[in-house]
Amino acid sequence: GAGVSQSPRYKVAKRGQDVALRCDPISGHVSLFWYQQALGQGPEFLTYFQNEAQLDKSGLPSDRFFAERPEGSVSTLKIQRTQQEDSAVYLCASSLAFGGYSNQPQHFGDGTRLSIL
Amino acid sequence: GIQVEQSPPDLILQEGANSTLRCNFSDSVNNLQWFHQNPWGQLINLFYIPSGTKQNGRLSATTVATERYSLLYISSSQTTDSGVYFCAVNSGGGADGLTFGKGTHLIIQP
Numbered sequence: 001g002a003g004v005s006q007s008p009r010y011k012v013a014k015r016g017q018d019v020a021l022r023c024d025p026i027s028g029h030v031s032l033f034w035y036q037q038a039l040g041q042g043p044e045f046l047t048y049f050q051n052e053a054q055l056d057k058s059g060l061p062s063d064r065f066f067a068e069r070p071e072g073s074v075s076t077l078k079i080q081r082t083q084q085e086d087s088a089v090y091l092c093a094s095s096l097a098f099g100g101y102s103n104q105p106q107h108f109g110d111g112t113r114l115s116i117l
Numbered sequence: 118g119i120q121v122e123q124s125p126p127d128l129i130l131q132e133g134a135n136s137t138l139r140c141n142f143s144d145s146v147n148n149l150q151w152f153h154q155n156p157w158g159q160l161i162n163l164f165y166i167p168s169g170t171k172q173n174g175r176l177s178a179t180t181v182a183t184e185r186y187s188l189l190y191i192s193s194s195q196t197t198d199s200g201v202y203f204c205a206v207n208s209g210g211g212a213d214g215l216t217f218g219k220g221t222h223l224i225i226q227p
Contacts, residue, residue: 035215042205042220045214046214048214056213089158103147103148106215107162108152108162110158111160113158
């Protein structure tokens with residue numbers, strides 16, 4: 001009964017480098033979400049996938065942020081040309097909910113703590 | 118978009134005390150979840166409660182959807198209850214992103 005798994009747990013990068021963060025959702029979960037949590041704040045929504053389709057990317061802060069889920073399971077959040085304000089915890093969540101079958105909770109991974117120097 | 122307000126922002130209690138945390142939201146919701154973020158940053162699901170009342174051990178929650186608020190009750194607090202408690206909602210379908218409140222930072226002193 002594995003939960004949502006994220007890797008790496010911690011990532012340190014220099015400003016300007018590209019980073020890739022991985023999320024392995026709970027098996028069978030159709031929906032996958034990415035959130036960003038700045039220090040001392042609540043998580044904020046970034047993007048949503050239903051299977052392999054990215055249905056909502058309204059929360060992505062800039063075009064340097066890119067997410068994919070090519071086979072409808074594992075997802076990768078990529079940040080290009082990182083900047084110091086990208087430092088945050090990035091959380092992934094998955095859910096059985098999709099479309100009209102909506103009454104299901106979201107389950108969160110432990111997050112990736114990203115520090116940009 | 119929907120607004121979520123949590124109160125109090127900070128709460129310091131002695132071990133064994135009871136507490137009530139409140140979450141107000143600005144629009145009707147389809148989903149509401151309570152989470153505990155422990156000092157290691159892990160976000161733990163406590164309740165999925167868009168309406169009604171649920172209990173799990175020392176914790177219980179009530180959501181009055183028509184009045185747009187939810188309450189989380191913690192009884193007989195333990196030091197391991199320390200951390201930040203978040204309320205999160207969405208007003209669309211369950212497959213929409215959650216909007217989180219700013220949280221209640223709870224410290225339980227031995």
